[in-house]
Every structure is written in structure tokens, then in C-alpha cells.
Amino acid sequence: MDSYNIMFVILAVLIVCASFATVLAKSVLRAAAYLFFALLGVAGMYFLMGYTFLGSVQVMVYCGGIVVLYVFAILLTRGAKDKLSENTKQKIFASALLSLTGLGAFVYAILKANLLHENLFRPEPLYAPSEEATISINTIGRHMLSTDVNGYLLPFEAVSVLLLACIVAALVIARKR
Amino acid sequence: MIELNYILIVSAVMMFAGIFGFLTRRSTLAILLSIELMLNATDLNFAAFNRFLFPGGHVGYFFALFSIAITAAESAIAIAIMINVYRQLKDISVGKLEKMKW
Numbered sequence: 479m480d481s482y483n484i485m486f487v488i489l490a491v492l493i494v495c496a497s498f499a500t501v502l503a504k505s506v507l508r509a510a511a512y513l514f515f516a517l518l519g520v521a522g523m524y525f526l527m528g529y530t531f532l533g534s535v536q537v538m539v540y541c542g543g544i545v546v547l548y549v550f551a552i553l554l555t556r557g558a559k560d561k562l563s564e565n566t567k568q569k570i571f572a573s574a575l576l577s578l579t580g581l582g583a584f585v586y587a588i589l590k591a592n593l594l595h596e597n598l599f600r601p602e603p604l605y606a607p608s609e610e611a612t613i614s615i616n617t618i619g620r621h622m623l624s625t626d627v628n629g630y631l632l633p634f635e636a637v638s639v640l641l642l643a644c645i646v647a648a649l650v651i652a653r654k655r
Numbered sequence: 656m657i658e659l660n661y662i663l664i665v666s667a668v669m670m671f672a673g674i675f676g677f678l679t680r681r682s683t684l685a686i687l688l689s690i691e692l693m694l695n696a697t698d699l700n701f702a703a704f705n706r707f708l709f710p711g712g713h714v715g716y717f718f719a720l721f722s723i724a725i726t727a728a729e730s731a732i733a734i735a736i737m738i739n740v741y742r743q744l745k746d747i748s749v750g751k752l753e754k755m756k757w
Contacts, residue, residue, distance in 0.1 A: 486657050490665045497669045497692055501676030506685045513688050516669065520695050523662065527706045532719060536698075539723050544691065544730050551734040552684055555741040573678035581671040588663045613713055621713060630717050637724045644728040652735040 485526060493519035506552050514545045528612035659707040663700065670696035681748045683740075687733055694726050 496516035503509040517540040524533035625631050669692055676689030698719045705715025741747050744754065 483657060486661070490661070493665055494668050494672075497672035500692060501672050501679070501689060506682055506688070509685055509688050513691060516692060517695060520669075520699050523665075523699055524702055526657075527702060529702055529706065529716060532702060532716060535720065535723055539727050540691075540695070544727060547730065547734055548684065548688065551737060554738055555684065555747050570679055573675055576678070577671045577675040580674065581667060584667040584671070585664055588660055588667065613716055617713070621717065628713070630721075633717075633721055637721055640725065640728055644731055648731050648735040651732070652738050 482526065485522075489519050489522045489526065492516075493523070507549065510545060510548045510552060513548075514541055517541050517545065531613070531615060531618055659703060662703040662707075666696040666699040666703070669693075669699070681750060683737055683747045683749060683752070684734075686749070687730060687737075691726070691730065694722065698722050 493516055496512050496519060499512040500509050500516060503512055517536065521533045521536040521541070524530075524536060621628055622630050622634050673689045673692030673696065676692065677686055680686050680689060701715040701719040701722065705712060705719075709715070737747050740752065744751055
């Protein structure tokens with residue numbers, strides 16, 4: 479058992495526990511704090527896969543931006559006092575049953591599918607990833623701004639327009655009247 | 656050795672924890688937190704499929720990247736709407752949002 483496996487187990491336990499804590503926490507503010515750890519766990523998974531840029535984006539955008547935004551919104555709307563729900567026991571039980579059934583079906587399908595066996599490409603071990611498996615900043619920049627078959631210039635520009643529209647809309651919606 | 660299946664199972668647990676929260680929560684901000692969990696699970700799947708099935712490719716990688724950007728925009732707008740709703744109704748739990756019904 480090498481360090482990669484140990485790290486994977488730690489991250490998996492962190493993600494699972496933090497996800498459950500997020501949906502079960504009594505106060506919404508605590509739920510946001512637990513969500514922070516779940517997001518950090520996912521960022522750790524990206525780092526483990528060798529996708530360092532994606533992991534840094536996850537830490538910056540999610541942990542640094544979105545969670546802080548949620549905390550501000552919860553405090554501004556007095557949502558921190560909100561309880562888990564006023565649902566009946568029966569409703570919560572039905573939701574839990576539905577989720578567990580779905581999870582069971584998913585896990586069964588994943589284990590049955592045998593994804594790696596019918597695959598054209600040679601699967602690579604997760605540790606010691608090769609140069610082509612981990613995408614460098616240089617490659618990301620070239621793909622992001624190129625217009626050929628492998629280029630992503632159109633979605634890149636679309637996202638920039640979307641973010642501009644988002645800024646304007648957030649200002650218009652949340653301004654004082 | 657870590658396999659693709661293990662990461663998929665972790666992300667499936669995360670996804671269904673999010674679905675459970677989405678079904679049981681009453682506060683809209685808590686529902687949004689559950690949606691974040693679900694979106695993160697899909698991002699993890701994109702990256703894992705790209706890494707394990709197509710190690711030389713980059714499609715899933717960029718899909719995850721753009722998905723993160725769109726999620727940021729979505730939650731910013733949603734929070735702006737919720738703050739506005741709070742100003743009007745002084746409550747953001749889903750039971751009280753009857754003015755949004757047609």
C-alpha cells in the first residue's frame with residue numbers, strides 16, 4: 479500500500495463524511511462549513527489524478543469564492559437559524575429510501591459495467607502519471623484559445639459573455655429599490 | 656492500485672447525498688448547497704473518466720473546467736435572487752414562497 483492509496487482513502491472518507499454532514503447538519507451555516515471540506519476533498523482528488531490546474535481552480539472558485547458567498551448570504555438572510563426541515567418523519571424516510579435505492583442502482587451499474595475492459599486506450603496507473611496524461615498549463619492555454627478541431631475558443635468566449643451577463647444581472651436583481 | 660470504479664462510487668455517494676438534501680431541506684439556501692454537492696460529483700466524474708479512459712485526451716478536463724465557471728455564475732445569480740426574496744418576504748424557506756406561484 480503506497481502513499482497514493484493511503485491519500486485516496488483519506489480523501490474518499492473526507493468527501494463521504496463531509497457530504498453526509500452537509501445534508502444532515504442542523505444549521506445551514508454549519509452545512510456550508512461542511513460543504514467547504516467536501517469541496518476541498520474533491521480538489522484533493524484532482525491533485526491525486528495529476529490535474530493540478532483543475533484542482534487549483536476548484537480551490538479558488540469553490541472554496542475561496544462560492545462558499546464565502548454562501549456564508550454571506552446565509553448571514554444576510556438570517557438563514558443560520560433555519561432547522562433541517564419541518565417535514566414529517568415519513569417524508570424524510572421516503573427521501574432516504576429513494577436516495578439509497580438510487581445509490582444502490584448506480585453502484586451496481588458501475589460494478590457491472592467493467593469500464594476499463596472494453597476500452598481502446600491502455601489504462602494508465604494513477605501514480606507516476608506520464609507527461610501526456612497530466613495536462614500542462616501550456617497545453618491548456620493553447621487549447622483554450624485555438625480555433626481548430628481541438629480548440630475551445632467558442633465556449634471560452636461564451637463563458638466570458640455569460641459571466642458578464644451574470645455580473646450585470648446580479649447587480650440589477652439585488653440592488654435596492 | 657486505485658481504479659476508476661472507486662472514484663465513481665465516491666462521486667455516486669456524493670451525488671445521492673446531494674439528492675437527499677435537495678428532497679428534505681426547506682431553506683432555499685440549503686437546497687442550493689445540495690445542488691453544489693451534485694454538481695461537484697459530476698465534475699469529479701468528468702475528470703476521472705478523462706484521466707482513466709483517455710489519458711492523452713482533454714475533453715472531460717475542459718468540460719469540468721467550463722462546468723465550474725457556469726456553476727459559479729449560477730450560484731451568484733441564485734444568491735442575488737434569494738437576497739431579493741428575503742427583502743420582500745422576510746423568509747426564504749420554500750413553504751413561504753407562495754408569491755412565486757402563478
